[in-house]
Amino acid sequence: MKKANVIDRIFHGGLPASPRNQKGLAFAPTNIALCKYWGKRDIELNLPVTSSLSIALPDKGTMTYLSLQDKATDTILVNDEEIALTTPFAERLVCYLDLFRPKKNWHLHIDIKINIPIAAGLASSASGFASLVAALNDLGAWSLTKQQLSILARLGSGSAARSFWMGFVEWNAGVQSDGMDSFAMPLDIEWPELRVGILTLSNKEKPISSREAMQRTVNSSVLYSAWPKKIAQDLAILKQAIHVKNFSLLAGTAESNALTMHATMLSSWPPICYSLPETLAAMRKVWELRHEGLEVYFTQDAGPNLKLLFLEKNQAELTEAFPDMEVISVFEG
Amino acid sequence: MKKANVIDRIFHGGLPASPRNQKGLAFAPTNIALCKYWGKRDIELNLPVTSSLSIALPDKGTMTYLSLQDKATDTILVNDEEIALTTPFAERLVCYLDLFRPKKNWHLHIDIKINIPIAAGLASSASGFASLVAALNDLGAWSLTKQQLSILARLGSGSAARSFWMGFVEWNAGVQSDGMDSFAMPLDIEWPELRVGILTLSNKEKPISSREAMQRTVNSSVLYSAWPKKIAQDLAILKQAIHVKNFSLLAGTAESNALTMHATMLSSWPPICYSLPETLAAMRKVWELRHEGLEVYFTQDAGPNLKLLFLEKNQAELTEAFPDMEVISVFEG
Numbered sequence: 001m002k003k004a005n006v007i008d009r010i011f012h013g014g015l016p017a018s019p020r021n022q023k024g025l026a027f028a029p030t031n032i033a034l035c036k037y038w039g040k041r042d043i044e045l046n047l048p049v050t051s052s053l054s055i056a057l058p059d060k061g062t063m064t065y066l067s068l069q070d071k072a073t074d075t076i077l078v079n080d081e082e083i084a085l086t087t088p089f090a091e092r093l094v095c096y097l098d099l100f101r102p103k104k105n106w107h108l109h110i111d112i113k114i115n116i117p118i119a120a121g122l123a124s125s126a127s128g129f130a131s132l133v134a135a136l137n138d139l140g141a142w143s144l145t146k147q148q149l150s151i152l153a154r155l156g157s158g159s160a161a162r163s164f165w166m167g168f169v170e171w172n173a174g175v176q177s178d179g180m181d182s183f184a185m186p187l188d189i190e191w192p193e194l195r196v197g198i199l200t201l202s203n204k205e206k207p208i209s210s211r212e213a214m215q216r217t218v219n220s221s222v223l224y225s226a227w228p229k230k231i232a233q234d235l236a237i238l239k240q241a242i243h244v245k246n247f248s249l250l251a252g253t254a255e256s257n258a259l260t261m262h263a264t265m266l267s268s269w270p271p272i273c274y275s276l277p278e279t280l281a282a283m284r285k286v287w288e289l290r291h292e293g294l295e296v297y298f299t300q301d302a303g304p305n306l307k308l309l310f311l312e313k314n315q316a317e318l319t320e321a322f323p324d325m326e327v328i329s330v331f332e333g
Numbered sequence: 334m335k336k337a338n339v340i341d342r343i344f345h346g347g348l349p350a351s352p353r354n355q356k357g358l359a360f361a362p363t364n365i366a367l368c369k370y371w372g373k374r375d376i377e378l379n380l381p382v383t384s385s386l387s388i389a390l391p392d393k394g395t396m397t398y399l400s401l402q403d404k405a406t407d408t409i410l411v412n413d414e415e416i417a418l419t420t421p422f423a424e425r426l427v428c429y430l431d432l433f434r435p436k437k438n439w440h441l442h443i444d445i446k447i448n449i450p451i452a453a454g455l456a457s458s459a460s461g462f463a464s465l466v467a468a469l470n471d472l473g474a475w476s477l478t479k480q481q482l483s484i485l486a487r488l489g490s491g492s493a494a495r496s497f498w499m500g501f502v503e504w505n506a507g508v509q510s511d512g513m514d515s516f517a518m519p520l521d522i523e524w525p526e527l528r529v530g531i532l533t534l535s536n537k538e539k540p541i542s543s544r545e546a547m548q549r550t551v552n553s554s555v556l557y558s559a560w561p562k563k564i565a566q567d568l569a570i571l572k573q574a575i576h577v578k579n580f581s582l583l584a585g586t587a588e589s590n591a592l593t594m595h596a597t598m599l600s601s602w603p604p605i606c607y608s609l610p611e612t613l614a615a616m617r618k619v620w621e622l623r624h625e626g627l628e629v630y631f632t633q634d635a636g637p638n639l640k641l642l643f644l645e646k647n648q649a650e651l652t653e654a655f656p657d658m659e660v661i662s663v664f665e666g
Binding site for chain 2: 046075095138141222223224225226227229230235245255256259260262263264267270271273275277279280284287288
């Protein structure tokens with residue numbers, strides 16, 4: 001109901017009767033939050049309690065190909081494998097597409113290529129929903145602005161709101177109950193020396209979705225009451241650090257922000273712990289290296305993997321310390 | 334200065350001129366907090382921000398033998414090994430004893446026997462200071478009440494205030510600036526089926542003292558602002574759970590309380606993490622067993638070791654799951 005209202009407002013009264021094109025195609029990068037999105041003020045619209053700030057990983061993400069098909073259902077391929085419509089993943093996707101069907105018997109062939117592990121805390125759903133909505137925009141020749149696409153993608157997955165730009169992106173929480181002021185914007189500052197190192201410690205699907213973990217945290221963690229204050233502080237510091245290119249301030253704040261998000265989860269009941277012993281071992285190694293003078297920090301999302309933050313000048317040393325790490329030059333995509 | 338004032342108040346104007354006896358002897362058990370003491374409102378007097386609740390481990394603790402000696406300094410033996418007076422441990426002890434010297438040239442031979450690892454999160458300083466002050470009371474034949482001893486021991490180490498009783502003990506935070514209302518009291522409820530399993534995962538001394546970790550948390554963790562609220566809730570639930578003998582309520586609340594304390598530390602800067610990968614592996618094993626229906630919970634103090642909480646009926650199964658665990662029948666000492 002609330003979602004349909006958003007569609008109405010974006011399309012000024014209703015979806016165009018039928019799409020202009022037979023096919024639609026779009027890529028969206030995944031994004032890593034330096035200041036996390038954790039907790040919703042509206043569950044249906046994925047409206048966040050707080051603003052957040054991310055960095056895009058230019059070569060990592062999702063390409064979605066859409067084509068109209070004359071069938072009674074949608075079909076979904078993920079990396080060339082057909083997904084049963086009864087899986088939770090397909091149900092979520094089909095349900096999201098329902099928002100955009102101009103008539104009842106209108107179905108799509110959805111071909112998704114994704115080059116990051118799914119549901120392992122690498123923001124696969126962020127790039128997934130962003131690329132889907134951008135592909136719909138291409139299919140329908142709607143010519144929506146990125147701001148409008150950001151609002152629509154948010155309805156599928158909160159952090160997808162941030163996946164329409166490269167570089168630093170801020171998602172403003174907004175205050176309106178319909179969420180029309182809750183969308184992301186790029187920061188337009190480049191930092192070519194910045195590196196993100198992906199440390200994949202487990203590819204297994206996470207035992208609890210971030211959607212559910214977020215809700216449990218908001219409902220049961222006493223510490224969550226202090227989270228908005230933490231975000232307000234960190235967001236201001238991060239933007240200042242980006243502005244003056246102070247790496248240790250940027251990355252230290254991002255690490256503290258991630259640890260604080262996981263801290264609110266530990267304090268939920270039943271406790272939520274995405275970290276594996278391997279995660280903790282990698283964290284301790286980062287702290288040790290930093291203690292020895294090497295400027296390296298980490299961030300962690302709703303999964304056991306870590307993303308290291310460092311500068312180009314330390315890349316060789318860090319690749320030696322973490323031979324399995326995949327290094328991403330975030331501003332050289 | 335503040336400490337000397339406490340001594341004055343307890344001894345009504347000053348210490349007795351010289352001790353009645355040549356020797357003093359006392360044992361104090363260590364205690365495991367189910368509701369943690371974390372954060373001070375007065376650093377010098379070890380006055381806590383919040384109240385706390387613990388359970389004594391009857392056979393684990395410290396025996397302190399004191400004897401007057403005609404030497405220019407104190408001598409300190411720990412488990413038959415002489416400790417140099419220049420070590421931080423000895424300095425802290427000598428400095429504490431300075432509060433109680435009736436005249437300048439008054440020195441003690443201090444023979445400490447302790448059967449728990451020192452400074453590994455097993456509350457060695459709690460039983461240490463409690464047994465020391467109780468041995469002084471014996472040496473001086475002061476006939477102080479346990480309440481008075483609790484206040485004096487707190488000046489050495491906060492949690493020592495709780496180490497004068499067996500069973501459940503509550504330390505009331507108090508509100509007075511001199512701390513004369515900040516002492517512990519026993520709950521006088523027995524629960525013979527209750528078991529504590531000590532899971533020693535590392536005997537190494539902790540990298541950061543709980544004293545320092547507490548201060549850093551109070552000063553830098555945004556989440557700490559929610560800690561007093563968590564304590565107020567948990568303390569009420571724990572007392573109710575003890576009253577009605579609801580084990581899962583008791584142990585679940587204790588686990589959540591411990592995780593929340595560690596959560597406030599993770600959110601400090603630099604982050605504080607007492608857990609080792611082995612700690613996390615053991616936690617996950619506890620969660621798995623619980624998921625399978627076995628009622629087992631854990632608590633963790635300022636160190637990597639865990640203390641499991643369970644009932645006698647599950648002891649055999651848990652000893653099989655954790656073969657290295659030492660089981661303590663807390664009400665059968």
